[in-house]
Amino acid sequence: MxxxxxxxxxxxxxxxxxxxxxxxxxxxxxxxxxxxKLRGVGHACESHFARGARRFVSSSGGNAGLAVAYAGRQLGLPVTVVVPETTSAHAKTLLALEDAEVIVHGSSWHEANALALTLVGEDAAFIHPFDDPxxxxxxxxxxxxxxxxxxxxxxxxxxxxxxxxxxxxxxxxxxxxxxxxxxxxxxxxxxxxxxxxxxxxxxxxxxxxxxxxxxxxxxxxxxxxxxxxxxxxxxxxxxxxxxxxxxxxxxxxxxxxxxxxxxxxxxxxxxxxxxxxxxxxxxxxxxxxxxxxxxxxxxxxxxxxxx
Incomplete structure (x- = not known):
């Protein structure tokens, strides 16, 4: 599955x-x-879930964030997605539809990503949008x-x-x-x-x-x-x-x-x-x-x- x-x-x-x-x-x-994105994100989320993660954090106002939010909802875990100010209202609506907590920060993905990394606690896994084996x-x-x-x-x-x-x-x-x-x-x-x-x-x-x-x-x-x-x-x-x-x-x-x-x-x-x-x-x-x-x-x- x-x-x-x-x-x-x-x-x-x-x-x-x-x-x-x-x-x-x-x-x-x-x-x-x-x-x-769901292929890789889903695999990463399932892997972290099996290792004990109980929360997911992502930094994407686009498709990676949506995939993390979907995966979290399917696995029954809360998801926080940090998005830049340029993220469209439609994208934020889609993230909310998947029950994700949405935080708007910074003018670019790099700034949103920097904040997201500070939100990763002991029980959380950070899901990168593209750079992860x-x-x-x-x-x-x-x-x-x-x-x-x-x-x-x-x-x-x-x-x-x-x-x-x-x-x-x-x-x-x-x-x-x-x-x-x-x-x-x-x-x-x-x-x-x-x-x-x-x-x-x-x-x-x-x-x-x-x-x-x-x-x-x-x-x-x-x-x-x-x-x-x-x-x-x-x-x-x-x-x-x-x-x-x-x-x-x-x-x-x-x-x-x-x-x-x-x-x-x-x-x-x-x-x-x-x-x-x-x-x-x-x-x-x-x-x-x-x-x-x-x-x-x-x-x-x-x-x-x-x-």
């Missing part, structure tokens, strides 16, 4: 027709908390499910924020004997900390995030993301905010699933067949995102579209 569910794996006819190849969708937008092992289950379904991709497309999903997918590929399967790691141009780090093979911290894809808004990725790029074929790709938002709208029309611009970044690459290289059997991780609304997507697109 796990807190996450085995999500659907579907061939996308619209994407396959658009690109001239077979495009497979791993629909982690359908996880109970709204994103792939427990998370990566949990996220790797996504690849296990693809393997069990009998689909063998020759490329995987995913979005990179802090690098937790990338680290987990690479772990999953390697433990299933798919060391040769390349990963196409996608960021928006204003949140490209992984791309910057990859260029000089050392961690780079961005001065600020200049993208609406706030779920990709880690100023610095986890060290493990670079380790994965050294040990596995990983290529970095950038899309604009407008391309990401347009991909969200197109995906909603094609598959009736609403995702955040962070997920739209990966979908933007998938819709552009020319950027998929020679791969003919492509797995796209539809990582989801619960905090965006259709109204927001439309407003972003209108604001970003040149006059």
């Amino acid at each position: 796990t807190l996450h569910i085995n999500t659907p794996l579907l061939e996308s006819r619209p994407l396959s027709q658009a690109t001239g190849r077979r495009i497979w969708l791993k629909l982690d937008a359908l996880q109970p908390s709204g994103s792939f 427990l998370l990566w092992t949990g996220h790797a289950s996504l690849v296990d499910e693809v393997a069990k379904a009998g689909v063998v991709p020759d490329a995987v497309v995913l979005a990179v924020g802090g690098g937790g999903l990338l680290s987990g997918v690479v772990e999953g590929l390697q433990r299933n004997g798919w060391e040769h399967v390349p990963v196409l790691a996608v960021e928006t141009e204003g949140a490209a900390s992984f791309n910057a780090s990859l260029q000089i093979d050392t961690l780079v911290e961005l001065k600020q995030i200049e993208s609406i894809a706030t779920s990709l808004g880690a100023k610095r990725v986890a060290e493990q993301a670079l380790v994965c790029a050294r040990q596995h074929p990983v290529s970095s790709h950038l899309v604009t905010d407008l391309q990401a938002v347009r991909a969200c709208e197109r995906f909603l029309h094609d598959h009736r699933v609403l995702v955040e611009p962070a997920c739209g970044a990966a979908l933007a690459l998938a819709y552009d067949g020319q950027r998929l290289g020679e791969a003919q059997n492509v797995l796209v991780v539809v990582c989801g995102g619960a905090t965006a609304t259709s109204e927001q997507i439309v407003a972003w697109r209108e604001a970003l579209t040149p006059a």
Whole structure:
């Protein structure tokens, strides 16, 4: 029994027709908390619970915080989530819906995270949004499910924020004997900390995030993301905010699933067949995102579209 569910794996006819190849969708937008985060967060929470934790603390106004709140409610433990002032009212409503205590602090995730760390007492476990081996092992289950379904991709497309999903997918590929399967790691141009780090093979911290894809808004990725790029074929790709938002709208029309611009970044690459290289059997991780609304997507697109 796990807190996450085995999500659907579907061939996308619209994407396959658009690109001239077979495009497979791993629909982690359908996880109970709204994103792939529940895989790793659920695994971490269950592990800490088994070791005696009786409370969870998190620092995320987005999908990681929602996953911790969901996991805590399922395990019967109280959850405190510290969010920055930039967190939307909708996100705070979703956290409250999961019975989490929400504390607003600081202008960025880094400030919220600093406060969250001071709240971790003896009986509490801190659940990091992306930089924890427990998370990566949990996220790797996504690849296990693809393997069990009998689909063998020759490329995987995913979005990179802090690098937790990338680290987990690479772990999953390697433990299933798919060391040769390349990963196409996608960021928006204003949140490209992984791309910057990859260029000089050392961690780079961005001065600020200049993208609406706030779920990709880690100023610095986890060290493990670079380790994965050294040990596995990983290529970095950038899309604009407008391309990401347009991909969200197109995906909603094609598959009736609403995702955040962070997920739209990966979908933007998938819709552009020319950027998929020679791969003919492509797995796209539809990582989801619960905090965006259709109204927001439309407003972003209108604001970003040149006059």
